[in-house]
Every structure is written in C-alpha cells, then in structure tokens.
Amino acid sequence: MIQETGANIIVHLLERQGIRIVTGIPGGMNLPLYDAFSRSTLIKHVLARHEQGAGFMAQGMTRSTGQPAVCLATSGPGATNILTAIADAKLDSIPIICITGQVPVPLIGTDAFQEVDTYGMTIPITKHNFLVRNAAELLTVIPEAFRIALSGRPGPVLIDVPKDVQNQTVTFEAWPEPGQATPTPAADPKDIAAAAQLINQAQRPILYLGGGVIHANAWETARALAEKAHIPSVMSLLGLGVLPAHHPLSLGMLGMHGARYANWALEECDLLIAAGSRFGDRATGKVAQFCPQAKIIHLDIDASEMDKIKKADIRVLGDLRDTLASLLPKIEAQDRTAWLTRVEALKKEHPLYPEAEALDPAGLIRTVGRLLPENAIVATDVGQHQMWTAQNYPHRQPRCWLTSAGLGTMGFGLPAAIGAALANPDRIVVSFSGDGSLLMNIQELATAVEENLNVKIILFDNQALGLVHQQQDLFFGKRYFASNFKFRTDFVKIAHGFGLRALTLNGSTEPEFLLEEALRTEGPFLIHVPMDVHDKVFPMVPPGAANKDMLGGDSHDRA
Amino acid sequence: MTALNLKRTVLELTVKNHPGVMSHVVGLFSRRAFNVEGILCMPVPDTDTSRIWLLVNDDDRLEQLIKQLQKLQDVIAVQQHGAAHDVFVRLETFFNA
Numbered sequence: 001m002i003q004e005t006g007a008n009i010i011v012h013l014l015e016r017q018g019i020r021i022v023t024g025i026p027g028g029m030n031l032p033l034y035d036a037f038s039r040s041t042l043i044k045h046v047l048a049r050h051e052q053g054a055g056f057m058a059q060g061m062t063r064s065t066g067q068p069a070v071c072l073a074t075s076g077p078g079a080t081n082i083l084t085a086i087a088d089a090k091l092d093s094i095p096i097i098c099i100t101g102q103v104p105v106p107l108i109g110t111d112a113f114q115e116v117d118t119y120g121m122t123i124p125i126t127k128h129n130f131l132v133r134n135a136a137e138l139l140t141v142i143p144e145a146f147r148i149a150l151s152g153r154p155g156p157v158l159i160d161v162p163k164d165v166q167n168q169t170v171t172f173e174a175w176p177e178p179g180q181a182t183p184t185p186a187a188d189p190k191d192i193a194a195a196a197q198l199i200n201q202a203q204r205p206i207l208y209l210g211g212g213v214i215h216a217n218a219w220e221t222a223r224a225l226a227e228k229a230h231i232p233s234v235m236s237l238l239g240l241g242v243l244p245a246h247h248p249l250s251l252g253m254l255g256m257h258g259a260r261y262a263n264w265a266l267e268e269c270d271l272l273i274a275a276g277s278r279f280g281d282r283a284t285g286k287v288a289q290f291c292p293q294a295k296i297i298h299l300d301i302d303a304s305e306m307d308k309i310k311k312a313d314i315r316v317l318g319d320l321r322d323t324l325a326s327l328l329p330k331i332e333a334q335d336r337t338a339w340l341t342r343v344e345a346l347k348k349e350h351p352l353y354p355e356a357e358a359l360d361p362a363g364l365i366r367t368v369g370r371l372l373p374e375n376a377i378v379a380t381d382v383g384q385h386q387m388w389t390a391q392n393y394p395h396r397q398p399r400c401w402l403t404s405a406g407l408g409t410m411g412f413g414l415p416a417a418i419g420a421a422l423a424n425p426d427r428i429v430v431s432f433s434g435d436g437s438l439l440m441n442i443q444e445l446a447t448a449v450e451e452n453l454n455v456k457i458i459l460f461d462n463q464a465l466g467l468v469h470q471q472q473d474l475f476f477g478k479r480y481f482a483s484n485f486k487f488r489t490d491f492v493k494i495a496h497g498f499g500l501r502a503l504t505l506n507g508s509t510e511p512e513f514l515l516e517e518a519l520r521t522e523g524p525f526l527i528h529v530p531m532d533v534h535d536k537v538f539p540m541v542p543p544g545a546a547n548k549d550m551l552g553g554d555s556h557d558r559a
Numbered sequence: 560m561t562a563l564n565l566k567r568t569v570l571e572l573t574v575k576n577h578p579g580v581m582s583h584v585v586g587l588f589s590r591r592a593f594n595v596e597g598i599l600c601m602p603v604p605d606t607d608t609s610r611i612w613l614l615v616n617d618d619d620r621l622e623q624l625i626k627q628l629q630k631l632q633d634v635i636a637v638q639q640h641g642a643a644h645d646v647f648v649r650l651e652t653f654f655n656a
Contacts, residue, residue: 307622
C-alpha cells in the first residue's frame with residue numbers, strides 16, 4: 001500500500017506525466033503543494049512575478065512544444081489574477097493545466113480570507129474544471145485533467161485544491177497511469193469522398209488553414225495537399241507557419257489586417273477548404289459577404305464549429321491529421337495554371353508594404369526575420385506591432401509563432417516568450433511588443449533576468465495605444481481620447497533597473513548593426529524602437545464591414 | 560406569457576451526479592444568451608448519474624446549443640423530445656398562480 005499526502009500525490013503524478021517545469025506564485029492556500037514541489041528532484045519551479053505571467057509562461061511552453069504545461073496560483077487574488085491567461089488558452093485551444101489553492105473544505109462558502117469561487121469563475125473559460133474534495137480524488141482528477149486537455153479539441157483545465165486536501169494523507173494501492181489523449185474517431189469515408197470530389201472539380205480553390213492544423217500536427221500533410229493539387233492557401237493568425245511565408249502557394253494571412261491579395265483571392269475563389277479554422281470574425285469580416293462565390297468544405301475536430309458561423313457544403317468531422325491523410329490520395333494532382341496565374345497577378349497588383357524602410361515597423365521586422373535562424377521562436381503582444389509582425393515576419397515553421405489570437409490579450413508576449421525559452425533553452429526567442437502591451441506584464445522582466453533566458457524584446461514605442469489611436473483616427477473623427485500616454489516612459493532605464501541589457505535605435509545611423517549585435521548577445525535584451533504614432537496597420541477592414549471593403553486596400557480601383 | 564407563440568422543445572440530459580454539474584449546464588445557456596424556460600433535475604436512483612430536463616425555445620440556435628451541451632465533460636447524453644413531452648406539463652399544477 002502507498003501512503004501519501006494530497007500535495008505529494010499532485011507532484012508525483014505531474015512527474016509521471018512528464019512535467020519538468022512548472023510556473024507559479026506561492027501563497028497561503030497552496031503552501032503545502034509548494035512544500036511538496038521543493039522536494040521534487042525532477043520538476044523545476046519558475047517563480048513568476050504575477051500569476052497572469054505564470055499562466056502565459058505555461059502557454060509559451062505549450063504553444064512552442066505541443067506538450068501540456070502546468071501553472072500554479074494560490075486562492076483568491078492568485079486565482080483571479082490567472083483567469084485571463086486561462087481564458088486566453090481557451091479561445092486559442094491551448095492545453096494548459098492550472099492548479100489553484102483553495103481555502104480548506106470546512107471554510108468554503110464562509111467568505112474566508114482569500115476565498116473566491118474559483119470553480120464557478122472558471123466554468124466558462126476552461127474546457128473543464130475540478131474542485132477536489134478529497135485527496136483520494138486526485139488519483140483520478142490529475143490524469144483525467146491531462147486526458148481532457150489533450151483529447152479532441154485541446155483546451156485548458158483547472159484543478160482547485162483546498163489546503164486541507166493538500167495536507168490530507170490517503171492510502172492507495174497503485175499509482176494511476178498518466179492521462180493521455182483519447183483517440184478521435186476517424187472521419188466518415190463518405191464525407192472524405194465527397195470533399196475529394198468537390199476539390200477535384202474546383203476551378204479556383206483556396207485552402208484556409210487555422211491553428212487546428214498545428215494542434216493536430218498536420219502541417220506536413222496540409223502542405224502536401226496544397227502542393228499536390230496546387231491550391232493557394234491563406235492562413236488565420238494562428239495558422240501562420242503552416243506554409244512558410246515564402247512558399248509559392250502561400251497567400252499569407254486573411255482578414256481584417258490580412259494581405260490584400262489574400263482577401264481579393266478569396267473574393268474570387270469557387271471553393272474554400274477550411275482546415276482547423278473557426279471562421280473567426282477577424283478573419284471573415286462580414287460573414288454574409290465572405291467568399292461570395294465559394295462552396296465550403298469544413299474539416300475540423302469539433303462538431304460545434306460546423307455551421308456555427310458559415311454553413312458548410314461538406315463537413316468532415318475528425319482529427320485533421322487523419323482526415324488530411326485520408327483525403328490526400330483521393331486528390332488529383334493538378335497544375336491549375338489559370339488560377340495560379342490569376343493569384344500571381346493579384347499578388348503583384350496588391351503587394352504588402354512595398355516601400356518598407358529599415359526603421360519602419362515592417363522593414364525592421366523583415367530585417368529581424370532575416371537575421372534570425374530558421375528555428376527562432378517569435379512571440380508578440382497585441383496591437384499594431386502584432387499585425388505588422390504577422391504580416392511581415394518570414395514565418396518558416398509551425399510552433400515558432402506565439403500570439404494571442406482569440407482573446408487578444410495585451411501582456412501576453414513577454415511571459416509567453418519566457419515560457420518558450422524555458423522549454424527550448426537552445427533556441428532564441430524574440431518578443432515583438434508595443435509600449436502599451438509591455439507595460440501590462442512588465443514585471444516579468446525580473447523572471448527573464450533571474451532565469452537568464454535568451455529572450456529579446458523588440459519594443460515598438462509610439463507612446464500610445466496604437467491600434468486604439470488608429471481606430472480613433474479612422475473611425476472616430478480623429479478624436480484621440482485616452483489613447484496617448486502623456487508621459488514618456490524611459491524603457492531603457494527600466495530595463496536596466498531590472499538588470500537587462502538594453503539599447504535604443506533612436507537616432508541610430510546603423511540600426512541593423514545594433515540589432516544584429518543585440519540579437520547575438522546571450523541572455524535577455526531589450527531593443528527600444530521609437531516610432532511615429534501615426535504609423536498605421538494596413539489594410540484594415542472596418543469592424544463589421546466585408547473584407548473587400550478594406551481600407552488601404554485600394555477597393556476604389558476595382559469598382 | 561409573451562413567448563406563447565414560440566416553438567418549444569424538451570431536452571433530456573443524462574449527467575454525472577456531482578456538485579457543479581448544474582452550474583456547467585445553466586452557465587452554458589446564460590453564456591450563449593439562450594433562454595431556459597423550465598428546468599428540472601433529480602438523481603437517477605441506484606446510479607451515479609442525474610437527469611436534467613430542460614424546456615427551451617426551438618429557434619435556429621438550438622442545434623449549436625445541443626452541440627455545446629454534448630461537449631460538456633459531465634454530460635453523458637443529450638436527447639431531444641418534442642414540445643408535446645409531458646414532463647413539464649404534468650408539473651403545471653405546482654406552478655399555478
């Protein structure tokens with residue numbers, strides 16, 4: 001018989017799951033658990049400076065490796081602080097496990113010190129959640145949490161563990177097997193055949209690749225399919241990297257800030273093959289006018305995504321890797337010369353930032369992309385810099401692009417980059433950020449320094465909330481309100497205060513040289529890039545409008 | 560009642576019986592701004608499951624709601640009955656003004 005406390009059970013089960021790094025912050029109600037972690041020889045704990053940072057570090061580990069990661073928080077404010085990172089994981093289908101401390105079971109419901117209803121608050125933002133009432137339950141709950149997080153469409157799971165449950169000693173016979181994904185039933189062969197037939201008959205098909213392709217480890221099959229039948233491909237924000245940016249069939253990103261030629265090609269396509277994408281509003285624009293000439297094939301693992309936004313003509317429910325592998329031999333090889341010639345013409349007619357200069361955001365991002373190795377990991381925060389990076393960074397591989405898509409959380413970038421660096425110590429991680437975003441989780445600079453991680457922060461500083469400023473400029477009569485920071489923050493000084501190396505490109509005559517030096521220096525580094533508050537992300541589809549009505553998208557030329 | 564002319568339907572859910580299941584089910588409805596007209600829940604004798612009966616509007620979002628219900632980890636099965644199902648009808652005497 002085995003006799004262990006709840007806290008030891010959690011730590012040992014995480015070890016058995018293969019967890020080697022956890023992030024978090026201790027507090028009164030998870031101290032027994034922390035005490036147990038202190039005795040683990042397998043698991044390293046990384047101390048964040050805010051629980052939201054711990055949550056995003058776990059995301060950075062998971063997004064860059066595909067493996068589930070674990071973050072910890074105490075009860076009350078610890079739990080409320082980490083909610084944003086969990087909600088973010090839910091919207092982007094990221095399988096992280098969050099373990100929170102809770103007040104002892106007899107105190108639940110008494111408004112005890114640092115008590116909040118963590119279980120109740122996390123119902124709508126997790127794939128599933130647990131409140132553990134007895135240490136013996138941990139033997140099923142922990143493996144089950146991993147199974148749920150990884151099965152089907154992935155997602156975050158939260159486990160709330162009262163302090164007395166952590167301390168409770170229980171006796172049991174054997175350790176349970178680690179939780180793993182339950183296989184998804186294979187797609188219906190009739191649906192596969194119908195999809196193949198539609199693809200083979202199409203004159204002007206487009207593949208619309210989303211984050212699901214990456215979650216399913218299906219990018220090679222997706223590429224093979226595109227190449228065999230010469231199908232031009234657009235990617236959602238999370239799908240970037242499925243096809244390399246410079247692949248001849250890549251049309252880059254679609255949607256609100258997508259490539260102009262991608263949006264125009266979608267206007268003309270006669271078949272849209274959506275794979276692991278959910279027709280998000282930033283991608284589709286006004287849905288009724290999205291792909292007006294196209295039939296739709298929707299390949300996805302989640303039945304509730306079928307017909308949710310756009311009625312599909314063919315639905316293929318199943319794991320994308322299997323679905324695409326079954327589809328591939330049924331797809332006829334085609335040259336598709338006429339359609340590809342037309343797509344090339346659109347690319348020439350509507351290029352992205354053709355006149356980018358060295359210190360323009362677009363030019364600088366391209367330069368960084370040129371300087372970085374193939375396996376570099378790039379994170380972003382949320383806002384203008386995120387869209388410029390999505391558009392201009394030469395995405396080369398999947399799982400190298402970490403960005404908060406669904407929730408659009410400012411403050412995501414730095415901690416996600418830290419998580420990626422923790423999980424990939426031999427690779428360089430670059431976080432493109434804006435001054436508004438960086439200020440939302442700037443305390444994690446301390447973590448980056450403490451762990452001496454190879455994280456480079458490239459900070460576009462316009463002393464404003466740039467995308468808000470841009471919308472006020474374009475849609476609110478230039479009435480800038482609450483979008484300018486009146487006081488200039490000295491980010492280089494702040495970085496120095498945290499113990500980081502830092503430099504500014506302000507006034508530099510050889511920015512590329514400075515950049516290269518900074519990127520080559522081991523350890524964390526902040527590169528400050530001042531920019532004009534009137535620089536804008538184009539094209540931009542006005543909220544609620546159709547993609548063809550994008551601004552800066554020369555729609556007036558095409559009446 | 561203003562909703563008299565709306566089409567109704569009855570959903571029968573088989574769920575795991577533990578605290579929190581009801582929150583998951585009703586939370587899903589409020590989260591997606593879908594109205595629940597009636598709700599009834601009792602444990603199924605000699606099992607570790609409960610049965611939840613829901614009286615809901617049969618509008619164009621119902622299919623999406625059922626798919627979302629089927630995704631809940633604690634929901635074992637969802638069955639749709641016609642509005643004619645008598646589970647709520649037989650309860651009416653308890654709800655007279």
